[in-house]
Amino acid sequence: MIEFVQLVLGGVAVGCVYALVALGIVLVYKATETVNFAQGELMMLGAFLAVALTSAGLPYWAAFAAAVVLMALAGAALERVVLRPVLGRPQFAIVMLTLGIGLMARGLVAAVPEWGAQTHSLETPFAGASLHAGELTLSADHAMVIATTAVLCGALTLFFHGTRLGLAMRAASQNQLGACYMGVSLARLHSAVWALSAAIAAIAGVLLAPITFVHTNMGLIGLKAFPAAVIGGFGSLPGALAGGIVLGVVESAAGFYLPEGAKDVAAWVVVLLVLMLRPAGMFADAAPRRV
Amino acid sequence: MARTALAVAAAALLLAAPLLLAEYSLAQLSFICIYVVAGAGLMLLVGYTGQISLGHAAFLGVGAYTEAIAQARGLPFPVSAAASGLLAAGCGALVGLPALRLKGIYLAIATLAFGFIAVEVFARWEALTGGNAGMAVAPVVLFGHRLGEEWEFYYLCLAVAVGAMFALANLLRSPTGRALTAIRDAEIPARSLGIDAAHYKTVAFALSAGATGIAGALYAHRIGFISPEAFDILLSIELLTMILVGGLGSAAGVVFGAAFLIAVPQALILARELLPEGIARQSGLQPALFGLVLVLTVLFEPEGLNGLWLRLRSRARRGGAAPGRRRAYRKSERTP
Amino acid sequence: MSMLAVESLCIAFGGIRAVADVGFEVGEGELCALIGPNGAGKSTVLNAVSGLVRPDAGRVLFAGRDLTRTPAHRIAALGLARTFQNIALFDHASVIENVLVGRHRHRRSGVVADLLGLPAVKRAERDERDRARAALDSLGLGPQAERMVAELPWGLRKRVELARALASEPRLLLLDEPSAGLSDEERADMATAIERIRATGGPAMLLVEHDMGMVSRLADRAIALDRGRVIAQGPPQAVRKDPAVIEAWLGG
Numbered sequence: 001m002i003e004f005v006q007l008v009l010g011g012v013a014v015g016c017v018y019a020l021v022a023l024g025i026v027l028v029y030k031a032t033e034t035v036n037f038a039q040g041e042l043m044m045l046g047a048f049l050a051v052a053l054t055s056a057g058l059p060y061w062a063a064f065a066a067a068v069v070l071m072a073l074a075g076a077a078l079e080r081v082v083l084r085p086v087l088g089r090p091q092f093a094i095v096m097l098t099l100g101i102g103l104m105a106r107g108l109v110a111a112v113p114e115w116g117a118q119t120h121s122l123e124t125p126f127a128g129a130s131l132h133a134g135e136l137t138l139s140a141d142h143a144m145v146i147a148t149t150a151v152l153c154g155a156l157t158l159f160f161h162g163t164r165l166g167l168a169m170r171a172a173s174q175n176q177l178g179a180c181y182m183g184v185s186l187a188r189l190h191s192a193v194w195a196l197s198a199a200i201a202a203i204a205g206v207l208l209a210p211i212t213f214v215h216t217n218m219g220l221i222g223l224k225a226f227p228a229a230v231i232g233g234f235g236s237l238p239g240a241l242a243g244g245i246v247l248g249v250v251e252s253a254a255g256f257y258l259p260e261g262a263k264d265v266a267a268w269v270v271v272l273l274v275l276m277l278r279p280a281g282m283f284a285d286a287a288p289r290r291v
Numbered sequence: 292m293a294r295t296a297l298a299v300a301a302a303a304l305l306l307a308a309p310l311l312l313a314e315y316s317l318a319q320l321s322f323i324c325i326y327v328v329a330g331a332g333l334m335l336l337v338g339y340t341g342q343i344s345l346g347h348a349a350f351l352g353v354g355a356y357t358e359a360i361a362q363a364r365g366l367p368f369p370v371s372a373a374a375s376g377l378l379a380a381g382c383g384a385l386v387g388l389p390a391l392r393l394k395g396i397y398l399a400i401a402t403l404a405f406g407f408i409a410v411e412v413f414a415r416w417e418a419l420t421g422g423n424a425g426m427a428v429a430p431v432v433l434f435g436h437r438l439g440e441e442w443e444f445y446y447l448c449l450a451v452a453v454g455a456m457f458a459l460a461n462l463l464r465s466p467t468g469r470a471l472t473a474i475r476d477a478e479i480p481a482r483s484l485g486i487d488a489a490h491y492k493t494v495a496f497a498l499s500a501g502a503t504g505i506a507g508a509l510y511a512h513r514i515g516f517i518s519p520e521a522f523d524i525l526l527s528i529e530l531l532t533m534i535l536v537g538g539l540g541s542a543a544g545v546v547f548g549a550a551f552l553i554a555v556p557q558a559l560i561l562a563r564e565l566l567p568e569g570i571a572r573q574s575g576l577q578p579a580l581f582g583l584v585l586v587l588t589v590l591f592e593p594e595g596l597n598g599l600w601l602r603l604r605s606r607a608r609r610g611g612a613a614p615g616r617r618r619a620y621r622k623s624e625r626t627p
Numbered sequence: 628m629s630m631l632a633v634e635s636l637c638i639a640f641g642g643i644r645a646v647a648d649v650g651f652e653v654g655e656g657e658l659c660a661l662i663g664p665n666g667a668g669k670s671t672v673l674n675a676v677s678g679l680v681r682p683d684a685g686r687v688l689f690a691g692r693d694l695t696r697t698p699a700h701r702i703a704a705l706g707l708a709r710t711f712q713n714i715a716l717f718d719h720a721s722v723i724e725n726v727l728v729g730r731h732r733h734r735r736s737g738v739v740a741d742l743l744g745l746p747a748v749k750r751a752e753r754d755e756r757d758r759a760r761a762a763l764d765s766l767g768l769g770p771q772a773e774r775m776v777a778e779l780p781w782g783l784r785k786r787v788e789l790a791r792a793l794a795s796e797p798r799l800l801l802l803d804e805p806s807a808g809l810s811d812e813e814r815a816d817m818a819t820a821i822e823r824i825r826a827t828g829g830p831a832m833l834l835v836e837h838d839m840g841m842v843s844r845l846a847d848r849a850i851a852l853d854r855g856r857v858i859a860q861g862p863p864q865a866v867r868k869d870p871a872v873i874e875a876w877l878g879g
Contacts (some may be wrong), residue, residue, distance in 0.1 A: 035396045085590060091395045092343055093589050097534050099528050100585025118534020216575070220524070226400050234396070259416045268404035275389055275401050461744030465752070466727075466734040468741070473717050473728045480715035483677050484795065485703035485732035494738055540719070 002135050007252050013142035013167055015248020016149040018267075020204035021225035022240035023156075024197035027223055030173035030235055031193040032084060034094050038102035039201055040222015046071045046202025047214045050161065051120045060125050068202045075198025076191040084190065102219055110216050122209035141210040148207055152200070153241065173235075214229070227271035305449060309442035309507035317441050318513070324448035325509045326549035329538050330533050331455040331542075332502025337531070338540040339463065340495040342390055344397045346406030347530045350500040352413055352522030353379045354507020356420055359428045359517055368431050372508045379504020381498040382409075387496030391489045406527055409570060413519035425518030428511045448509055455502055459542055462498075471495055503530075525578075532581055536588050538597025560563030629688075630655050630799050630831040631676065636685035638671055638855075645671045647855040649685070653799070658825060658832045660842040662862065663852035669835040670767070671800050672713060672852070676833070677709050678702040689799065704732045708797035710788045712804045712835075716776045722787050723772040727757040729794035762794040763787075765827075766799060766820055782813040786820065793824065800824075802834035806841055818844055839867060 005062055025039045046067050053063035082101065125254050126140035159166040168184035169192070207219065212221065225240075230249045232239025247267050255263030304311075308320055329351060336342050354375035361371035382405075389401040413420050420426060431438040431447060438444045462468045470491050473481035482488050511517050529552060537548025559576055592599055631653040646668040653659045657802040661669045670845035674680040676687050687694045695703050696732040708729070716725050733755070736748045763769050766786050771779065776787055785805065791802055805821065806814045818841055821832070836842050842849055842863050851859040853875035859866045866872055 029396075031447065035399075082586060089514050089589075091369075092337070093593065095343070095396075095399060096531060096585055097589040099531070100582045100589065103578045103582030105582075107582055109575070110575025111579060164318035179457070207420045208602065223403070223524070226403065229576055230397070259412050259415075268407045270402060272408075274405045275393060275397055275404075437750070453770070457744070458742050461748075462742050465741035465744070466731060466736065466755075467738050467750055469720075469724060469728050470731060472720060473731075476717040476719055477715050479679060479699075480711060480717075482699040483679060483703055484728055484791070485700050485710055487698075487700045498738070498742070 001168045006136060007256055008249050009136070009138055010142060011249035011252030012245055013145045013248070014137075014252065015245035016145045017204050017208045017211075017221075017244075018154070018225050018228045018247050019241045019244025020149060020200055020207070022228040022244045023237060024200045024204075025225055026229050026232075026235060026237055026240045027169075028193055028197045029229075030060070030237075031169055032083070032087070032190050034087075035091065035098065035246075036197070037095060037098040037223075038105060038219075039197070039225060040077065040219035041102040041105035042071060042201035043205040043208070043215065043222050044109065044197050044218035045074070045105055045205070046198075047122065047205030047209045047218060048115055048120075049202070050206045051122050051214050052115070054123055062124065064203075064206050067206060068199045071202035072195040072199040075201075076195040078192050078198070079194035084187070087190075096286075106216050106219060115216075120214040122176065122206070124210050127210065145207045145211070146174070149241075152203065156237075165189075169193060169196075175288060209272070224267045224275060227267040230271050231274055298387070304603050309445060314441045314567050317445050319557060321441070321445045321448040321509075321513055322624065323546075323549045323553045324452035325446075325506050325513060326409075326530075326533060326552055327452040327545055328455040328509065329503045329506035329530060330537065330545040330549050332499040334534045334537075334539075334542070334545050335459060335462070335471070335502070336495050336499035338534055338544070339468070339475060340471040340492065342492060343395070343493060344386075344402040344496075344499070345524070345527050345531070346402035346404075346409070347503055348522045348524070348526035349406045349409035350379045350383060350503040351510060351526065351530075352409060352508040352519070353382050354504030355428075355499075355511035355517050355522070356413060356426070356507075357504070358508035358511045359426045360419060362429065362432075363426075372505055375508035376501045376505040379507065380501030383500020384493050384497040386491040386500070390492050390496060401522070403527075406524055410519050410523055413522065420519070423519060425516055427516050430501050430515075431512050442566065444512065451505065451509060455505075455626050456462075456545070458502075463542070467491070467494070490546070529581065532585050536584055538595030538600075539593075541576045541597040542596075543623075544595055544597040545602070547600065549594065551584075555584075576608075629653060630657070630690055631833065632688040633672065633676065634686045636672065636675060636687070636829035637683045638668075638675060638680060639683055644855050646675070646682075646868075649852065649855070649857050651850045651857060653831050653833050656825075656828075656831055657847050658821075658834070658845055660846035660849045661833065661835045661852060662837070662839070662842055662849055662866070666854075667852040668873075669852055670803055671709040671855075673709065673803055673833070673835055677707060683711060688872065703795070706732075706796070706830075707801070708795045708799075708830075709801035710785075710803055710805065712794050712807055714784050714788050716779070716784055716788055716791070718777045719775075720777070721773055721775055722768065723756065723759050723763065723774055724794035725787055726762055726791045726794045727755060729762070729791035730755050730759060732795055759794055762790045765793070765823070769835045780808065781808050782816075785809060785813075785817070789817075793829070797830045798834045800830045802832060802836075804835050804837065806836060806838045806869070814838065814841060817841075821845055822827060841864075843867070 014262030021039050024042070025036055026032055030037050049053055049067040050063045050072055053066050054060060058066065078101065082097065086097060124141070128146065129140040131138045131140065131143050160170050161167070163185060164182060168182035168189055171182050172186070172189055208218070208221070210220070224247065225244065228244035229240050230243070231246060232241070247270065250270055251266045253264050254266035309317055312320065329347070333344070333347055336344055354444055357375040357378050358371050361374055362368070366374070386402060386405050392399050393401055414423050431444060433447065438447060446613030448547055470481070470486045473484070474484055474491055475487050490592055514521070533548035533552045534544060534549050537546070559580065629652040633652070634650050636646050649668070649672060651659070663669050675682050678701070680693065682695060683722055684826060685695070689702065689705060689707060692705070693777040699767070717728060735751050736745070740748050760769065760772060763772050766789060768786060768790055771787070772784060776784060779787065779845070785808070789802070789805065805817050805861060809817060822845065834846070846863050848861060849863040850857060851866050851869065851872045853871075858871040858875060859869040
């Protein structure tokens with residue numbers, strides 16, 4: 001039993017990272033109808049920034065904050081320069097565009113001499129520490145992920161319900177004109193959404209860094225956010241969170257109880273099952289469309 | 292007239308290539324032929340039927356492993372290559388099942404999932420695939436003759452590529468091809484004209500995967516050693532890059548795209564000699580360049596190299612007159 | 628036996644009743660017009676007949692056969708063709724290719740034969756092209772055959788869509804506002820074209836139309852809908868003068 005709880009806790013921690021990446025994907029999708037396949041790479045960039053800043057002498061927390069701010073700026077810039085011109089174009093073109101952005105990000109990071117194709121570790125002030133409750137142990141890295149995710153969710157809830165920009169984002173996800181009624185221009189809103197989404201990706205990257213180390217293939221971990229988003233109903237923020245956490249737990253259980261290799265495909269098997277069994281129930285508009 | 296002359300010249304060059312090119316360059320040409328076969332398949336699905344697949348590398352893998360395993364068991368090449376195509380087509384029909392109900396992003400994720408699961412199966416079914424250690428693949432033996440020389444294998448690849456392009460052209464001129472493009476352009480009117488969209492989407496997935504599987508059989512021989520990670524998501528993205536950069540919805544785009552895909556790494560090898568050492572040694576150059584080209588294509592040339600070619604040609608002919616009557620299909624013109 | 632019989636058709640969208648208890652028949656060789664103000668449910672009835680919308684209750688019988696649960700492509704294969712209000716052509720294809728898609732239900736070759744480009748496929752293709760050309764010629768579209776539909780003006784596109792539907796050699800043809808967006812001159816041409824189709828032993832037709840002049844000129848019978856219900860049916864002249872119809876038009 002204790003073993004199982006331990007397993008679930010570890011799963012929740014990793015699941016929180018999936019959830020955060022999924023959150024960013026769904027945020028952008030709801031506000032701009034763009035499916036961002038580069039979200040995992042944004043996470044990787046955030047992690048690399050944090051590594052670079054700490055190795056330049058910044059303390060962990062300052063590097064964390066700076067990485068998030070820098071990535072927010074990068075997200076807004078990406079929207080302005082690359083995504084805005086293709087707004088309204090068909091989904092395939094945009095999917096290819098974001099895949100291209102992801103490839104570029106990987107390539108550029110690999111091309112930076114100091115970063116290269118090596119694996120880096122992020123120094124944290126709580127490295128090696130852990131929390132104990134009876135027989136349960138939770139490493140400080142995992143605890144940090146769970147706590148930060150919880151705090152971030154609280155902050156996002158306040159933001160979406162208590163600020164004009166947050167309300168405009170919610171309105172826009174229902175109806176593109178919704179934001180205009182709130183007195184926020186769509187262009188500004190899109191930039192803000194991308195900035196927020198990239199900032200969340202950076203947070204996920206910094207949180208994941210002590211657990212998996214920092215390397216150029218981190219972005220591939222981010223791809224698992226898509227199953228998380230689909231399980232949660234692709235389009236719902238709480239759903240994306242729940243989907244990510246469920247996925248983390250399923251993976252960690254599959255890794256323990258099933259043969260080797262099951263862990264790596266668990267997310268994909270689960271998402272295929274969801275897509276096959278409940279394609280309409282979970283996300284499609286159930287009402288018949290007028291032709 | 293000019294068209295025929297051009298075609299004859301191209302055919303002569305392709306046939307004479309073994310005399311003109313060094314072994315290394317000929318091997319690259321074989322690669323282009325193999326990518327043309329896979330590209331014809333993917334173009335049919337994405338460019339002409341309007342479906343999306345982020346897992347096509349898996350079909351290439353299914354074909355490659357089938358070929359390697361069948362050859363090791365002593366099956367003759369025509370049989371093993373056909374088996375590669377058929378098995379991949381079967382997988383394609385299976386993956387096409389979600390396509391009947393899923394659209395856009397959901398289909399993309401379903402195919403992505405298939406790609407990841409397939410790579411894991413390659414890695415874990417060790418008795419058959421050799422697992423992560425991979426499998427060595429011997430040269431093709433055709434009718435008792437071992438195609439050990441580069442030029443022999445090149446002619447085989449060329450023949451298959453020409454066959455694939457002919458099949459694609461035949462299909463596009465037939466009722467099946469019209470049904471596929473009708474589904475792409477406007478599915479509801481297509482259905483109300485008697486086209487069973489579910490059936491034709493499955494057919495498109497099966498044919499597409501089948502062609503990619505046959506390409507996989509040749510690919511296995513060309514690289515001589517296959518392992519699971521050779522067929523991962525990055526290869527799927529490369530295949531999509533090929534048809535997007537070549538020009539969606541154009542048969543010529545398949546050839547342009549395949550040539551592009553092979554030319555970039557070669558150009559990089561040349562460029563490395565010119566670049567300062569610090570940059571030249573970096574492994575990230577190729578993905579970065581692919582990514583950049585992908586971004587630039589979507590932003591500035593959605594019809595890809597084929598669109599560029601059509602425009603240059605019409606400008607050369609008429610000094611800037613309108614492009615050819617038949618314009619390539621542009622995804623961007625579709626209403627979402 | 629009637630060509631089309633619609634019986635107690637009910638359709639709701641998200642709780643809003645679009646069609647309520649609609650029933651009517653179209654006889655063999657007959658041309659019926661569905662008329663009514665915007666939102667009366669005319670197009671929805673057409674969509675239900677062609678299988679694009681599932682009715683919540685009621686039946687659709689085509690030549691005596693129950694089509695209520697039959698998918699759209701099967702209905703088309705049985706010999707029902709239609710056009711769309713806003714024109715639904717395949718924009719990346721030429722005029723004749725669009726019309727060839729209309730011939731789909733008559734295709735004889737299989738996928739493998741198509742792939743191999745067998746001689747039988749080529750023969751059938753020549754034959755199909757001849758028939759498609761004939762359909763185009765009958766509507767005066769012969770000179771446009773090789774042009775891309777995207778380049779054509781609205782009026783011609785409207786006619787290409789009609790040619791595509793006719794090319795399928797249907798037994799019943801549904802026309803959703805054939806005159807929508809046309810100039811007076813083009814309207815007259817369209818009416819003449821429809822008359823010619825009838826004169827040459829064409830299919831039974833059910834058309835949705837706003838232009839009452841066109842309805843009076845073409846239709847044997849008119850069926851007036853208002854808020855999803857049939858409020859009058861009979862000869863066009865009589866339906867036009869029906870108090871319920873006048874009320875609906877003025878009130879709507």
